[in-house]
Amino acid sequence: MSKTLRLILGDQLNSQHSWYKTIDDSVTYVLMEIRTETDYAQHHIQKVVGIFAAMQSFATTLKSEKHQVEYIKLNDENNFQSFEKNIESLISKNNFTHFEYQLPDEYRVDLMLKNLCNSISISSNAVDSEHFFTSRNELGNFFEGKKTFLLESFYRAMRKKHNVLMEGDKPLTGQWNYDGENRKKLPKNHKPILPLVFDNDVSGVLEEIIKTDINTIGTIDAENFVWPINREQSLQLLDFFATECLHLFGSYQDAMTPNEWSLYHSRISFSMNIKMISPQEVIARVTEEWEKRQNEIEYNQLEGFVRQIIGWREYMRGIYWLKMPEYATMNYFNNQEKLPDWFWTGKTKMTCMKDAIDQSLKYAYAHHIQRLMITGNFALLAGIHPDEIDAWYLGIYIDAFEWVEITNTRGMSQFADGGIVGTKPYVSSATYIDKMSHYCGSCFYKKALKVGEKSCPFNSLYWNFFDQHQEKLRSNFRLKMMYSIWDKMDPMQKENILIQADHYLSNVENL
Ligand SMILES: Cc1cc2nc3c(=O)[nH]c(=O)nc-3n(C[C@H](O)[C@H](O)[C@H](O)COP(=O)(O)OP(=O)(O)OC[C@H]3O[C@@H](n4cnc5c(N)ncnc54)[C@H](O)[C@@H]3O)c2cc1C
Ligand code: SF4
Secondary structure, three states, X not given: OOOEXXXXXXXXXXXXXHHHHOOOOOEEEEEEOOHXXXXXXXXXXXXXXXXXXXXXXXXXXXXXXXXXXXXXXOOOOOOOOOHHHHHXXXXXXXXXXXXXEEOOOOHHHHHHHHHXXXXXXXXXXXXXXXXXXXXXXHHHHHOOOOOOOOHHHHHHHHHHHOOOOEEOOEEHHHOOOOHHHOOOOOOOOOOOOOOOOOOEOOHHHHHHHHOOOOOOEOOOOOOOEOOOOOHHHHHHHHHHHHHHHHHHHOOOOOOEOOOOOOOOOOOOHHHHHOOOOOHHHHHHHHHHHHHHOOOOOOHHHHHHHHHHHHHXXXXXXXXXXXXXXXXXXXXXXXXXXXXXXXXXXXOOOOHHHHHHHHHHHHHOOOOHHHHHHXXXXXXXXXXXXXXXXXXXXXXXXXXXXXXXXXXXXXXXXXXXXXXXXXXXXXXXXXXXXXXXXXXXXXXXXXXXXXXXXXXXXXXXXXXXXXXXXXXXXXXXXXXXXXXXXXXXXXXXXXXXXXXXXXXXXXXXXXX
């Protein structure tokens, strides 16, 4: 009799997958909590707990639908703590005759599963995870023969192909991109909506983790775990976003303010990345909401959001599969410094950095501009090695999986890929941070000062960055204006700025 073993990875909790359409007693699904996955990075405790809780909930649902499920818990005696060993053991114990898996999103896991399939004695095959709009190679094919990989052209092609916000062959409203109308600062007395949070009791999952010596970061309230751990909660969060946040999403997508951790962002990246919900249903839900409330939800809010999902998210996945494994070694500026210890504690006098790090430790979440223009910006200006920065981002965020973390971190944020993802490095002085946030007023440092004991570190480090990397950056058309300002600056002032930057870089642990 043929018996099939199907592996479900922790980020493949897609209950809508065609695998589950038929109940078949000859098919067993296996999910496993293993040390190779808890230990490949130092993860935030909420990330480990969140994934395990969601896996357990998924397994319970499958069982209730009468699927055959094998769930290997972290501290089970029969847990060999690796995919390969657990699978080999299951095959030999249960006489499986065939092994199947869904294509993983990570290069490392892809390689491991291919090797495993070559080494086992039974037949095997891989199927699509039925989640993304694009296949792994679609972006590579789209840009074949091109030297640049412009998000905008990929995004437009995706809109056309999937008929999203289109009127025939033309973009709805006649315009593709409404970026110019978005990105406002929050008005001073504006009170953002309170985020929808859950109160999941995940203390049982946490207890099992505490029994081990898994090294994690951050804090957790395990009796009131705020993140969704099943499809129902994920859909609830999506609904909350569509009804309560979408109307201001674009306007305030780049805004930052102390002690407000989510503003009008959707916080659905965790649910999507572990596939509890799909990008197709996200697009459908927000479009439906806009269609119902066109008099309340401006089109630019919707378009800005759709671009993140069908544009950026798919684009990053495509770049990952096109450029791995080389991508993980890229270091265009040859940066070599270590990440300051306060990235792990939040103990810095820089209000913007403290706020972004504190909330990351507390919620395993920061929104895009905090990641890009606060922590990422500082790390690039300080010349930190991209490996160090990747390790931090891969660990600290609940939504961090290598395919979307490394392309954003090494690529978009650190320009370590030399311009594959971004056309210029995302760096800024205090001017941008102050323009988009309410941080500077309460900071120990002074946003207007470039030199002196209280000068904002972002200011001198910013000019130091352009000075240091002239050879690589001066010819970049988008940086022409910066170099023209730098060239015209009084030589004495330039020297003082560089001395100040040098002082800060030598004392980076004390900032
Ligand atoms: C340095 C750095 C590291 C990042 N690491 C990750 C990561 O590990 N995992 C991750 O999912 N995102 C990552 N991002 C992208 C983005 O910051 C997060 O997707 C977003 O903050 C998640 O919060 P949200 O769901 O509230 O997003 P929203 O602001 O509500 O946006 C909606 C959705 O759009 C998608 N999206 C938006 N921007 C991007 C982007 N640049 N790349 C891919 N998808 C995007 C996400 O799925 C997100 O859920 C990173 C960005 C930077 C600058
Ligand atoms: S003054 Fe500088 S360090 Fe302080 S909050 Fe503003 S940008 Fe950040």
